Structure formats: structure tokens, C-alpha cells
Amino acid sequence: MLALLHTSPLHVPVFDALRDEHHPGLELRHSVAPDLLARARREGPEAVAGDVTAALHRAAADDGVRAVLCTCSTIGEVAERAAGEVGVPVVRGDRPMAAAAVAVGPRVAVLATVESTLPPTLALLDDEARRAGRPVHARAHVVPDAWTRFEAGDIEGCARLVAAAADAVTDADVIVLAQASMTSAAKFTTTAVPMLSSPRPGLAAAARSARAPVG
Structure with missing residues (x-):
């Protein structure tokens, strides 16, 4: 179990x-x-x-x-x-996701819906980069209003806001969705940048x- x-x-x-x-x-x-x-x-x-x-x-x-x-x-x-x-x-x-992100490339765009997630996620990426002996250059961004939608039960509304933020990323090797609640954004994205989530x-x-x- x-x-x-x-x-x-x-x-x-x-x-x-x-x-x-x-x-x-x-x-x-x-x-x-x-x-x-x-x-x-x-x-x-x-x-x-x-x-x-x-x-x-x-x-x-x-x-x-x-x-x-x-x-x-x-x-x-x-x-x-x-x-x-x-x-x-x-x-x-989120550790397996972080390990996979580091393996893709050094330029990691981190998207989150709450600010409190960013420090532990960035520290985790640094830790996995050290373990792998790879460089990592992570940039973080909080998607405005997405968490409010999620808390209200509007999962699709949250996902669409996250997807729009992901589609705006152009200078990254990989996009990391820092929270499990963001996973369904993959259904609405058009970006060619690989996007990873944790669940x-x-x-x-x-x-x-x-x-x-x-x-």
C-alpha cells in the first residue's frame, strides 16, 4: 500500500x-x-x-x-x-521531475501558481544538477490568478492560464510545472518546448x- x-x-x-x-x-x-x-x-x-x-x-x-x-x-x-x-x-x-528536467538541458523555466513553491523547487533543481554533474540555469515565474482559479475548483481555468504562460516561454530547454495542480495545462499548450510535471x-x-x- x-x-x-x-x-x-x-x-x-x-x-x-x-x-x-x-x-x-x-x-x-x-x-x-x-x-x-x-x-x-x-x-x-x-x-x-x-x-x-x-x-x-x-x-x-x-x-x-x-x-x-x-x-x-x-x-x-x-x-x-x-x-x-x-x-x-x-x-x-517533484524530485523525479527535477532530475528529468536537468537531463534535458541547462535552461529551465519554472512556472508556479504560488510564490512559496519557488524556493524549494529551485533548490531541488540545483541539488539534482549537482548530483548529475550538470549545469542548470533556472528562471522562475508565478502565473497570476492561476491559484485563485484552482482553489475555486476551476481546474480548467487554472490550466489555461498556466498553458498561456508556458506558450510564452521561448528561451528555455525545458519547462517545469512546479506544482501537481498545474499538470492539466499540458492539454492546452502549443509550445514546442518540453514541459514536465510531477504526478x-x-x-x-x-x-x-x-x-x-x-x-
């Missing part, structure tokens, strides 16, 4: 659909804690580190849970650091952890 820690209930059907398409038979257990993102946006991710650890403990407490996937990019760094205290592997959902590779990495032999 794989537990998932989300900061929006709107992520649940996204990951259920990815499981059905790519990982049939994998049991998912969802936990949703929107207050973690709300506080992290106001006070910074470090301010909620203890509460993130507690949420991960709760997510991992169910019998049969073999790994926890944190799907929120804003709290992903503090979640990953808490792995040693949780008792099961904790997968940072599919993040779930794949977590599924491998959940299915890995114990010991």
Missing part, C-alpha cells in the same frame, strides 16, 4: 487516475492537509516542518503502508528530510518504493 500526503483534495482523483492507468492493483491511501500549505505560504515551509512530520507519521500508520508520497512541492523538502523519523520511505513527488514520475517512484522488498 502507498500512502499519499496532499495539500488539496483536488489531487486525489488525479493520482487515482494515474494509478488506474499505470499501476493497476496498487492500493492508495490518501491524506489531505490543506492547512499545511496555507501555513507554509504565510510563514515558510520550515515553520510547518514538525506538523509535516506528524502528518507523515499519521499517513504511514495504517497497516500495510510501505511508503509515503508527498505530492506538495512547497512542503516537499521538509517532508523528504523527515523520512528518517517516519519508519517507511518518504518520496518527494506521473512521482507516483512511479513511490510505487517502486512501496513494492520494493523489505529488508
Whole structure:
């Protein structure tokens, strides 16, 4: 079983659909804690580190849970650091995406819908670049009004704003959508620049952890 820690209930059907398409038979257990993102946006991710650890403990407490996937990019760094205290592997959902972006090329355009996501995402790209021994030059941009649309349940409206921002990127080797909530923008883009999002590779990495032999 794989537990998932989300900061929006709107992520649940996204990951259920990815499981059905790519990982049939994998049991998912969802936990949703929107207050973690709300506080992290106001006070910074470090301010909620203890509460993130507690949420991960709760997510991992169910019998049969073999790994926890944190799907929120804003709290992903503090979640990953808490792995040693949780008792099961904790997968940072955006790390596989960051590794893939670094492999494409050095010029990375990062799009986000909330400002709080940018520092951990940029730090993650730097970390993956160091691991790969590759240069990275990331530029970040917050898409105005997109998060307001998402919070209101207007997923398509959010996606279209993100898609328009992606289509305006011309001087990058790859575009990174910093949050899982931005994934559906791919349906509306016309850009020729490769665009990466975190849910599919993040779930794949977590599924491998959940299915890995114990010991």
C-alpha cells in the first residue's frame, strides 16, 4: 500500500487516475492537509516542518503502508528530510521531475501558481544538477490568478492560464510545472518546448518504493 500526503483534495482523483492507468492493483491511501500549505505560504515551509512530520507519521500508520508520497512541492523538502523519523520511505513527488528536467538541458523555466513553491523547487533543481554533474540555469515565474482559479475548483481555468504562460516561454530547454495542480495545462499548450510535471514520475517512484522488498 502507498500512502499519499496532499495539500488539496483536488489531487486525489488525479493520482487515482494515474494509478488506474499505470499501476493497476496498487492500493492508495490518501491524506489531505490543506492547512499545511496555507501555513507554509504565510510563514515558510520550515515553520510547518514538525506538523509535516506528524502528518507523515499519521499517513504511514495504517497497516500495510510501505511508503509515503508527498505530492506538495512547497512542503516537499521538509517532508523528504523527515523520512528518517517516519519508519517507511518518504518520496518527494517533484524530485523525479527535477532530475528529468536537468537531463534535458541547462535552461529551465519554472512556472508556479504560488510564490512559496519557488524556493524549494529551485533548490531541488540545483541539488539534482549537482548530483548529475550538470549545469542548470533556472528562471522562475508565478502565473497570476492561476491559484485563485484552482482553489475555486476551476481546474480548467487554472490550466489555461498556466498553458498561456508556458506558450510564452521561448528561451528555455525545458519547462517545469512546479506544482501537481498545474499538470492539466499540458492539454492546452502549443509550445514546442518540453514541459514536465510531477504526478506521473512521482507516483512511479513511490510505487517502486512501496513494492520494493523489505529488508
